Amino acid sequence: MHRRTTALTVLAIATATAVTGCSSSKKASPSSPAPGGGSSSSSSAAGVSGTINVFAASSLKEAFGTIAKQFEAAHPGSTIKINLDASSALATQIGQGGPADVFASASTKNMDLVVKAGGASAPTNFAKNVMEIAVPPSNPAKIARVADLAKGGVKVALCQLQVPCGATAAKVFANAKLTVKPVSREPDVKSTLAKVELDEVDAGVVYVTDVRAAGTKVEGIQIPAATNASTEYPIAALTKAPNSAGAKAFVAYVLSPAGASVLTADGFGKP
Amino acid sequence: MIATPALIGFAFLFVPLLGMLARAPWRGLSRLLSESEVLTALRLSIECATAATAASLLLGVPLAWALARIHIPGIGLVRALVTLPLVLPPVVGGIALLLALGRNGVLGRYLDRWFGVTLPFTTPGVIVAETFVAMPFLVVTVEGALRTADRDLEEAAVTLGASRLTVFARITLPAIGPSLLAGSILCWARALGEFGATITFAGNFPGTTQTMPLAIYNAFEQDPQAALALSLVLLLVAMIVLAALRDRWLRGTTAA
Numbered sequence: 001m002h003r004r005t006t007a008l009t010v011l012a013i014a015t016a017t018a019v020t021g022c023s024s025s026k027k028a029s030p031s032s033p034a035p036g037g038g039s040s041s042s043s044s045a046a047g048v049s050g051t052i053n054v055f056a057a058s059s060l061k062e063a064f065g066t067i068a069k070q071f072e073a074a075h076p077g078s079t080i081k082i083n084l085d086a087s088s089a090l091a092t093q094i095g096q097g098g099p100a101d102v103f104a105s106a107s108t109k110n111m112d113l114v115v116k117a118g119g120a121s122a123p124t125n126f127a128k129n130v131m132e133i134a135v136p137p138s139n140p141a142k143i144a145r146v147a148d149l150a151k152g153g154v155k156v157a158l159c160q161l162q163v164p165c166g167a168t169a170a171k172v173f174a175n176a177k178l179t180v181k182p183v184s185r186e187p188d189v190k191s192t193l194a195k196v197e198l199d200e201v202d203a204g205v206v207y208v209t210d211v212r213a214a215g216t217k218v219e220g221i222q223i224p225a226a227t228n229a230s231t232e233y234p235i236a237a238l239t240k241a242p243n244s245a246g247a248k249a250f251v252a253y254v255l256s257p258a259g260a261s262v263l264t265a266d267g268f269g270k271p
Numbered sequence: 272m273i274a275t276p277a278l279i280g281f282a283f284l285f286v287p288l289l290g291m292l293a294r295a296p297w298r299g300l301s302r303l304l305s306e307s308e309v310l311t312a313l314r315l316s317i318e319c320a321t322a323a324t325a326a327s328l329l330l331g332v333p334l335a336w337a338l339a340r341i342h343i344p345g346i347g348l349v350r351a352l353v354t355l356p357l358v359l360p361p362v363v364g365g366i367a368l369l370l371a372l373g374r375n376g377v378l379g380r381y382l383d384r385w386f387g388v389t390l391p392f393t394t395p396g397v398i399v400a401e402t403f404v405a406m407p408f409l410v411v412t413v414e415g416a417l418r419t420a421d422r423d424l425e426e427a428a429v430t431l432g433a434s435r436l437t438v439f440a441r442i443t444l445p446a447i448g449p450s451l452l453a454g455s456i457l458c459w460a461r462a463l464g465e466f467g468a469t470i471t472f473a474g475n476f477p478g479t480t481q482t483m484p485l486a487i488y489n490a491f492e493q494d495p496q497a498a499l500a501l502s503l504v505l506l507l508v509a510m511i512v513l514a515a516l517r518d519r520w521l522r523g524t525t526a527a
Binding site: 086088089091092155157160162182183184185186187195198199200201 | 369370373374375391392470474475476477479480481488489491492493495
């Protein structure tokens with residue numbers, strides 16, 4: 001008899017663990033005040049404290065990590081929490097009431113969806129990105145140009161079409177008049193890159209900034225400007241931001257020369 | 272005192288499903304569900320879950336038998352390892368499978384080199400991922416039944432000269448029949464719902480590796496109505512599974 005209960009318990013545990021696979025970002029607690037922010041508080045830092053939840057496109061992982069550290073140093077008492085995901089997924093999360101203060105998208109399309117739903121107004125483009133082919137360092141399929149991706153037997157990972165990196169890669173193939181049938185449509189650009197890093201695919205089409213961030217783990221093959229496509233990155237403080245002052249300050253920092261220099265250093269183009 | 276939290280507990284489990292039913296696009300349902308991508312994902316899901324259940328029966332029943340009947344030191348550890356995928360987050364299982372059976376994996380590189388077989392991004396890869404996650408459900412259920420099964424009949428058959436295989440096929444298997452069925456249904460349902468290990472190990476491509484849960488995840492970002500319609504299909508399947516298991520579980524411990 002108690003066997004059955006054991007099986008039930010095990011089932012319950014397994015289901016619980018399965019559910020925890022889904023990410024949940026914690027709600028901001030803007031209660032903690034800035035401890036003695038006297039000397040360092042410049043005019044822009046006034047009133048900026050607590051947690052600022054930034055929903056950012058996966059490709060901004062490294063750049064926004066750096067910017068967040070700089071921002072926190074400039075605004076003692078503030079904490080930046082970055083929720084990285086595909087821009088399309090983030091737009092959905094914001095639409096469902098995700099506790100976001102700032103949205104930084106990898107395409108105007110996903111930002112426009114949020115704006116149209118009343119979630120944000122007046123977004124500003126702050127960066128631009130172009131695509132590059134990433135291959136494992138050994139380059140098993142000897143990829144040299146975009147046309148090689150359309151060859152039979154070449155395993156290519158691409159982003160989902162609704163994700164900016166997938167949409168922009170599709171433009172590249174359209175420019176090159178190629179039909180590329182991928183083995184997988186990955187949920188965001190970093191998982192596309194991961195499949196290349198693990199040497200499970202022969203190539204992936206990602207942003208130039210991702211190839212740069214991956215260092216020696218992948219090799220980049222540049223796409224000629226004539227066939228390459230780009231995507232614009234808009235940013236906005238959200239209408240329902242729990243930490244409105246913090247949101248505005250962070251957006252201003254990203255748009256400032258200091259933010260721009262981080263983005264440029266990581267390989268992003270100017271908008 | 273007890274009634275209030277019990278009621279909250281029930282509401283907590285039931286209200287989300289009610290919410291889904293309330294917002295369901297009933298009018299457009301037939302149109303949403305007749306789109307070819309939906310049918311492709313549904314067919315792929317059913318085929319893969321069935322294949323994973325078959326693989327689990329083939330490998331899991333002998334494993335359950337060994338766990339229940341073989342008494343050697345360390346069998347407890349083996350049992351713990353077998354049930355590990357039950358408590359392991361599926362995405363971790365997917366990464367483990369990729370590192371073991373991927374093109375560059377510990378075993379996978381030989382599969383590729385010797386047989387030219389690569390599992391990731393293929394339909395067999397989906398079946399492997401689902402079997403990894405779902406087989407322990409079958410093993411745990413069948414092992415429990417084997418432990419409590421009456422062994423006198425088996426011993427009687429052996430003294431009458433029946434071979435080990437005959438005893439297993441003619442005496443043991445029929446005795447654990449209900450558990451075998453329940454374990455298979457559980458295993459199938461778990462395989463059907465598999466998401467984390469599948470998307471990590473087998474990737475996501477319509478027609479090849481995009482099963483229903485992956486299709487729902489994708490659809491939610493572009494067309495939430497379609498995601499809702501797809502979810503209803505899986506909810507229906509879950510209810511059918513529950514109905515199939517009702518004798519075993521819904522009636523509590525009094526069922527045979």
